[in-house]
Amino acid sequence: NTSPHLPYLKQCLTLAEHSPPRPTNFRVGALLLSRKDDDPTFADDRILSTGYTMELAGNTHAEQCCLSNYAAVHKVPDEQVGDVLPVEPGRKLVMYVTMEPCGKRLSGNAPCVQRITRTREGSQEGIHKVYFGVKEPGTFVGESEGCQMLTKAGIEWEHVGGLEREILTVAFAGHENAEEEVRAALEGKEKGGSDG
Numbered sequence: 255n256t257s258p259h260l261p262y263l264k265q266c267l268t269l270a271e272h273s274p275p276r277p278t279n280f281r282v283g284a285l286l287l288s289r290k291d292d293d294p295t296f297a298d299d300r301i302l303s304t305g306y307t308m309e310l311a312g313n314t315h316a317e318q319c320c321l322s323n324y325a326a327v328h329k330v331p332d333e334q335v336g337d338v339l340p341v342e343p344g345r346k347l348v349m350y351v352t353m354e355p356c357g358k359r360l361s362g363n364a365p366c367v368q369r370i371t372r373t374r375e376g377s378q379e380g381i382h383k384v385y386f387g388v389k390e391p392g393t394f395v396g397e398s399e400g401c402q403m404l405t406k407a408g409i410e411w412e413h414v415g416g417l418e419r420e421i422l423t424v425a426f427a428g429h430e431n432a433e434e435e436v437r438a439a440l441e442g443k444e445k446g447g448s449d450g
């Protein structure tokens with residue numbers, strides 16, 4: 255019984271493979287779609303945008319590029335992407351990303367959770383739910399606060415299991431001891447008991 259979310263996470267993984275390997279971040283892929291309520295087979299999904307780590311100039315994250323690409327297509331600055339995201343009765347905006355959106359970044363740049371929650375400012379509903387394939391490993395910022403921050407902002411999130419090894423292998427590709435890091439991250443998951 256494969257989850258209906260897996261094809262989307264696989265698409266995000268393919269996006270992540272376009273990301274230039276770096277020791278200082280993770281290679282991640284993200285996509286944004288509009289989903290009809292009560293559409294169990296996701297037959298009426300509409301992909302709105304995609305992004306991957308460092309797709310756009312500078313030290314950019316996948317979710318950041320996904321939102322920035324959408325803003326650019328609609329000719330608004332990144333900060334106003336919430337104003338141009340579709341607001342359609344009976345449909346919700348959903349983001350898929352291979353790794354939990356960051357709540358803090360070593361660089362100090364605006365974390366992706368903040369970029370996601372800002373889509374809900376003002377009247378529009380913005381992004382309703384985020385699905386991701388792995389929690390952020392503790393490599394750079396320790397235990398991630400991303401999920402708690404999403405919950406606090408009223409945004410649902412869900413970890414979709416099944417692709418952890420593949421996602422981590424791609425994410426760590428630019429790191430010194432990538433294989434060791436993947437093993438440690440996977441053990442951490444197992445040590446942490448079954449994930450929800």
Ligand SMILES: Nc1nc(=O)c(N)c(NC[C@H](O)[C@H](O)[C@H](O)COP(=O)(O)O)[nH]1
Pocket residue numbers: 278279280281282306307308313314315316317351353354355356358359360361362363366390394395
């Ligand atoms: N969800 C997610 N998408 C990404 O595209 C990406 N690169 C990360 N990575 C999270 C990691 O915590 C940060 O990459 C480090 O904290 C370094 O921070 P910078 O990236 O230099 O701002 N996380």
Ligand SMILES: [Zn+2]
Pocket residue numbers: 315316317318355356365366367
């Ligand atoms: Zn981020």
